[in-house]
Structure formats: structure tokens, C-alpha cells
Amino acid sequence: MRTVAISCLGWAATATFVASYFFVRPAALRTVQMLAGLMWVAYGWLIGASPVIAANVLVIVAAAWTAARGSRNAAPARIHV
Numbered sequence: 075m076r077t078v079a080i081s082c083l084g085w086a087a088t089a090t091f092v093a094s095y096f097f098v099r100p101a102a103l104r105t106v107q108m109l110a111g112l113m114w115v116a117y118g119w120l121i122g123a124s125p126v127i128a129a130n131v132l133v134i135v136a137a138a139w140t141a142a143r144g145s146r147n148a149a150p151a152r153i154h155v
Contacts, residue, residue, distance in 0.1 A: 080120050087113035104141035108134050 091110035097103040111134035118126030 080117065083113060084117045087117055100144055101141060104137040107137040111137065
């Protein structure tokens with residue numbers, strides 16, 4: 075893959091991760107963080123940087139874990155009549 079394309083992937087991952095903080099719903103924030111983490115893992119793999127891969131695998135796992143925990147603890151929706 076060309077250097078410019080790899081660099082663009084890194085910048086896109088950065089923008090995606092930063093954008094995740096503008097989501098109000100926690101589930102959306104976690105989903106976007108997992109997407110950014112996947113992008114960073116791909117970037118790390120392409121440049122051969124195992125610390126980038128490891129750090130972002132941890133981000134993905136943490137976001138997935140907190141998303142799953144949040145969905146189990148969420149109060150059931152109340153129906154008002």
C-alpha cells in the first residue's frame with residue numbers, strides 16, 4: 075500500500091476517534107471508538123508497529139466490554155400511557 079494511503083488511514087483513524095467524543099449516546103460513542111480502534115489496528119499492521127496494534131486491541135476490548143456492561147445494566151424502557 076502506498077505511503078500516502080497509509081498516512082490517510084492514520085489520520086482518518088485519528089479523526090474517527092476524536093469524533094467519538096461528540097456522540098451523546100454511550101452506545102454510539104463506544105461503537106465509533108471500536109471502529110477507530112479497528113482502523114488503528116490496520117494502520118499499525120501496515121506500518122509494522124506492534125505497540126499501536128496492542129494499544130488499540132485494548133481500546134476495542136474495553137469499548138466492547140463497557141458497551142456490553144452498559145446494555146445489561148440499562149433500565150428497561152418505560153411506556154407511559
